[in-house]
Amino acid sequence: MDRKKIVIIDDNKDYTFTMGVFLEKNGFEVHTANNGEKGMEMIEKEKPDLVLLDVMMETLFSGFEVGRKIRQHPEMKEIPIIGISGMHNEIKVKFEKETDEDYFQPDEFFEKPADKDAVLNKINQLIG
Amino acid sequence: MNQNFQVISSSPDQLYQMIIDLLPCYISIQNNDLEILYTNKSFLNDFGEATGRKCHDVLKCSAFMCGECPVKKSFEDNAIHFGEDSVLTREGAPIQLLVYAVPIPAGRDRSVIEFSIDISKIKNTQKELALLGRSVALISHGIKNLLEGLHGGEYVVDEGLREENWPLVEKGWKVVKNNIIDISMIAQNILYSSKKKALTIEKVKPGEMVKRVVSMLNEKALSMGVSLRAEVNPYLPEARLDQFTIKKMLINLISNALEACERDREKNNHFVVARALAYNELQYKFEVEDNGIGMDEDMRKKIFQEFFSTRGTSGTGLGLSVVETIVKEHQGKIEVESVPGQKSLFRIIFTY
Missing domain, CATH: 3.30.565.10 (Histidine kinase-like ATPase, C-terminal domain)
Incomplete structure (x- = not known):
């Protein structure tokens, strides 16, 4: 059986590497990118089953841009997105502002440091 | 008057003047045109001679009235008003003031007392x-x-x-x-x-x-x-x-x-x-x-x-x-x- 595909986008290379190892060990095919642009390219190329997305990379909301682009994409808008970030309060406000240009709603959100098993459970719920 | 005060001032007027001058706050009296009629010594020391000049000219080097002027509000409704504002001392140093405007009920030529306290340290x-x-x-x-x-x-x-x-x-x-x-x-x-x-x-x-x-x-x-x-x-x-x-x-x-x-x-x-x-x-x-x-x-x-x-x-x-x-x-x-x-x-x- 084909393994489910996950794209991890995070500007923290340690996170993409270690989370990548974790998800591979748990039976997923993992692709990683360390910025929004590369992440978007990877999503278009790999057509993943789920995206694990750091919503606040470098330029404050570049992860939000990726999320919004996925949600607006005719073929990819249904891909589940799990948002992650170290800045919980700021993100909460952002998720509530539907008027923002880069607003999008992830399927789930985890605050860093996120419990890997909790993330895995959620992934299994969404695409398992 | 208390004996002790008589030692340092010869009349009640002198005593009140001294107290007003010693107060660590800026006091001015202004008319309806925001023209300064009187200032205490602290005001004079930090903002220079101001009598006859407009308040905004003295405190802000501006020809225009401030947006939120507590003195003007006091003239309008005869009540006490207060606000915070940044002003410039005579040396050009910016300071932050807490300003109170208190109307003086005195016949036709009404005026307003403006008390200001330097709150720059608190703001910092x-x-x-x-x-x-x-x-x-x-x-x-x-x-x-x-x-x-x-x-x-x-x-x-x-x-x-x-x-x-x-x-x-x-x-x-x-x-x-x-x-x-x-x-x-x-x-x-x-x-x-x-x-x-x-x-x-x-x-x-x-x-x-x-x-x-x-x-x-x-x-x-x-x-x-x-x-x-x-x-x-x-x-x-x-x-x-x-x-x-x-x-x-x-x-x-x-x-x-x-x-x-x-x-x-x-x-x-x-x-x-x-x-x-x-x-x-x-x-x-x-x-x-x-x-x-x-x-x-x-x-x-x-x-x-x-x-x-x-x-x-x-x-x-x-x-x-x-x-x-x-x-x-x-x-x-x-x-x-x-x-x-x-x-x-x-x-x-x-x-x-």
Whole structure:
């Protein structure tokens, strides 16, 4: 059986590497990118089953841009997105502002440091 | 009148005048046109002769009335009003005032007394507290990211050990080590920012210091895909430095340069060079140059501010402020050159 595909986008290379190892060990095919642009390219190329997305990379909301682009994409808008970030309060406000240009709603959100098993459970719920 | 007061003033009028002049606040009486009719001594001392001039002319050097004028409001409804405003002293120094306007009920020619208290110190403390709040948040986010890295690295090492997969152990261990370096840097910067310690000046070879720090950070640079190298003049005389703090300075500068490279997506090959070279006969220089993301003029002005960070959630905003303090403590000078999108160079000049 084909393994489910996950794209991890995070500007923290340690996170993409270690989370990548974790998800591979748990039976997923993992692709990683360390910025929004590369992440978007990877999503278009790999057509993943789920995206694990750091919503606040470098330029404050570049992860939000990726999320919004996925949600607006005719073929990819249904891909589940799990948002992650170290800045919980700021993100909460952002998720509530539907008027923002880069607003999008992830399927789930985890605050860093996120419990890997909790993330895995959620992934299994969404695409398992 | 009380006997004691009679000793220092001959009449009640003189006593009241003295009290008004001694009060640590500015008092003026103004008419409906905001023309100043009277000022106390504190007002005169700090804002100069104001009688006959408009309040906004004296306090703000402006021909126009202030937007929210408590005095004007008091004239309108005959009630007490207050507000805060920034004004300029006669020397041109900006101060923040808490202003109360109290109407004087006196027949047809009504007037309003304006009492103002200098609250600049309170305002500065408020700003510092707000900055402190933001800094705690910034530092917490930085530490959270590093903890995430440590946990992740630990997991990969465990997995590698379980499977006896030594390349995986090695990769995981690198993640752990890099995060340990970063955590120790943050902890040392916090400590350095929070308490001042006397320098321990010793004779040191500047080139040796650069080589030591470069070799310490080499592995981290490699894992970030950046080529880090030292360029030193081995014939530089020994300099009088505090080794501990200069090492911290170099670690901060090189770490920043590595980050600047990591954040640059335009170039394929990145380098950071740390140098210790002669500047002139009496001075030598440390330089850290990178071909990373660069800075614009606006950012260059802010980088030495405490708790200013360009690194989103990963910076604590302490690194370059610590560098500046260390350079000042050694009576040195910092020069910054940068071209956005191309390069940055930090030059620290010290006298032997």
